[in-house]
Amino acid sequence: MVLPQRVHYQQPSILRPQRTDVLAVSPWLAPIVWEGIFEPEIIDNMYKYLNLTIATTVFAVGKYTRFLRDFLETAEQHYMVGFKVHYYIFTDQPKQVPEVALAPGRELSVILVPKFNRWQEISLRRMEIIQTTIEERIHKEADYIYCLDVDMKFHNRWGPEVLGSLVAAIHPWFYYRNRVNFTYERRPESKAYIPMDQGDFYYMAAVFGGRIENVHKLTKTCRENLEADKSIDLEAVWQEESHFNRYLLYRKPTKLLSPEYMWDDLKNSQPPEIKIIRFAAILKNKAEVRENV
Ligand SMILES: CC(=O)N[C@H]1[C@@H](OP(=O)(O)OP(=O)(O)OC[C@H]2O[C@@H](n3ccc(=O)[nH]c3=O)[C@H](O)[C@@H]2O)O[C@H](CO)[C@H](O)[C@@H]1O
Ligand SMILES: [Mn+2]
Numbered sequence: 001m002v003l004p005q006r007v008h009y010q011q012p013s014i015l016r017p018q019r020t021d022v023l024a025v026s027p028w029l030a031p032i033v034w035e036g037i038f039e040p041e042i043i044d045n046m047y048k049y050l051n052l053t054i055a056t057t058v059f060a061v062g063k064y065t066r067f068l069r070d071f072l073e074t075a076e077q078h079y080m081v082g083f084k085v086h087y088y089i090f091t092d093q094p095k096q097v098p099e100v101a102l103a104p105g106r107e108l109s110v111i112l113v114p115k116f117n118r119w120q121e122i123s124l125r126r127m128e129i130i131q132t133t134i135e136e137r138i139h140k141e142a143d144y145i146y147c148l149d150v151d152m153k154f155h156n157r158w159g160p161e162v163l164g165s166l167v168a169a170i171h172p173w174f175y176y177r178n179r180v181n182f183t184y185e186r187r188p189e190s191k192a193y194i195p196m197d198q199g200d201f202y203y204m205a206a207v208f209g210g211r212i213e214n215v216h217k218l219t220k221t222c223r224e225n226l227e228a229d230k231s232i233d234l235e236a237v238w239q240e241e242s243h244f245n246r247y248l249l250y251r252k253p254t255k256l257l258s259p260e261y262m263w264d265d266l267k268n269s270q271p272p273e274i275k276i277i278r279f280a281a282i283l284k285n286k287a288e289v290r291e292n293v
Contacts (some may be wrong), residue, residue: 004113005045005225006080007039007042007045008097009039009041009042010039012199013262016064018036018037019034019036019037021272021273022034022258022273022280023234024037024147025160026200026252026256027185027200028252029165030252030253030254030255030256031082031255031256032170032257032258033161033162033255033256033257033258033260033278033284034258034260034273034275035081035103035260035265035275036275037181037186038161040148040157040159040161043134043159043160043161044082044088044159045056045167047160047163048081048082048161048173049084050143050199051084051145052084052143052160052163053084053086053136053141053143053144054083054084054085054086054142054143054144054145054146055086055140055141055142055144055146056075056079056080056086056087056088056145056146056147056148056161057088057090057126057130057133057146057147057148058087058088058089058090058148058149058150059090059091059113059122059129059149059150060089060090060091060096060150061090061091061092061115061116061122062092062115062122062219062289062291063288063289063290064150064151064289065091065093065096065097065239066097066289067150067151067152067282067284068089068097068150069100070095070153070282071100071148071150071152072087072098072100072108072155073100073193074153074154074155075087075099075154076100076101076102076106077121077154077211078155078156078157078158078278078279079153079154079158080104080158080159080160081157083105083160084105084106084227085105085106085107086106086107086109086141087106087107087108087109088106088108088109088133088138089108089109089110089111090111090113090114090126090129090133091111091112091127092113092115093112094110094112094185097110098246099113101234106246110214111133112258113125113129115291116200116204116291117291117292118291119291119292120235122208122227122241123240124235124239124240125242126240127219127222127223127226127243128219128223128226129214130145130147130219131219131220131223132178132214133152134212134215134216134219135216136191137160138212139212139213139216141210142212143211144163144209144210144211144212145209145210145211145215146162146167146172146207146208146209147207147208147209147215148207148279149206149207149208151281151282151284151289152206152279152280152281152282153279153280154278154279154281154283155277155278155279156276156277156278157278158261158278158279160256162209162257162261163255164210164211164253164256165210165211165214165255166210166211166215166218166251166252166253166255167208167209167210167253167256167257168201168203168207168208168244168248168253168256168257169203169206169207169208169256169257169258169259169261169262170201170202170203170204170256170257170258170259170261170262171201171202171203172259172263172267173264173274174201174202175200175201175202175258177202179196179197179198179199181194182194182199182202182245183202183235183238183242183247184199184242184245184246185236185237185238185242185243185245186237187234189232190225190229190234190242191225191228191229191243191244191246192225192229192236192242192243192245192282193246194245194246194249198233198236198249198254199245199249200248200249200252202245202263202287203239203244203245203248203253203255205238205240205241206262206281207257207261207262208244209278210253210254210255217251218244218247218251219232221247222240222244222247224237225243225247226240227245242281259274260274260275260276260277260278261278261279262279262280262281263277263279263280264280264281264283265280265281265283266281266283
């Protein structure tokens, strides 16, 4: 067995926290990953010798296939560099999946999925499709799974510091807001219901991941709750994202990603707490790319 290399780095100091401007640990003791609080070399060295495979699911249905090339090309530059990554591209048009050169140890599978008529349905059905694909194959093929939106580009390191049992990203438009302003589902009839006086953070469903069995449980529960709502003709305000937030209120994530890991190009300035943008939603013309608006 190859042992981890010795890495030289500054000794951590209890009396000198690296960041004092942001919360770096949640009240249930989950770390919140920010630039400055971790040493990339230590993290890489910890995980490098474990021979991990990281499943990465990406949906590109209808006009969203146009985002695949930039997504994959930038992922090859910044996403889990040096690690084994297995991309699972779910699409209704396999011929539109671009040829992108992958680094050694990385592979890509294309999985055919139906195109639903409404963009909301395309987005929310991801829970069911991820659940069943974990059961069919991913559980045998990977150690961790990360589920990402495709209308995105990587700009900087998005590395193994994100690995954890159950991992969620804090939404870039809500991290500075009070919970009463979070766009949780507020109708008590919905399985996604969250009362006004509850909620920790507003999580963005464009990024989540963790150990396969935990992500399986999350996607299965969200799928069941989406179906229960549908049976009474109800669609939560932000579809699967509403159910995702409800799930994480009661089953707390074990690691949180700061908005560095899920930014949005629509923001026209970079606030001082955001030292680096790692992954960001690109500007898209929703009226043009979506099935119905
Ligand atoms: C800023 C904002 O409004 N964000 C919400 C919006 O995210 P987004 O505007 O990020 O949603 P989106 O249009 O990116 O759809 C989510 C993902 O579904 C896939 N996809 C979607 C449509 C399609 O025709 N083809 C396709 O492949 C694709 O992987 C895409 O990245 O909607 C989501 C709900 O579902 C969440 O509630 C987000 O919070
Ligand atoms: Mn998106």
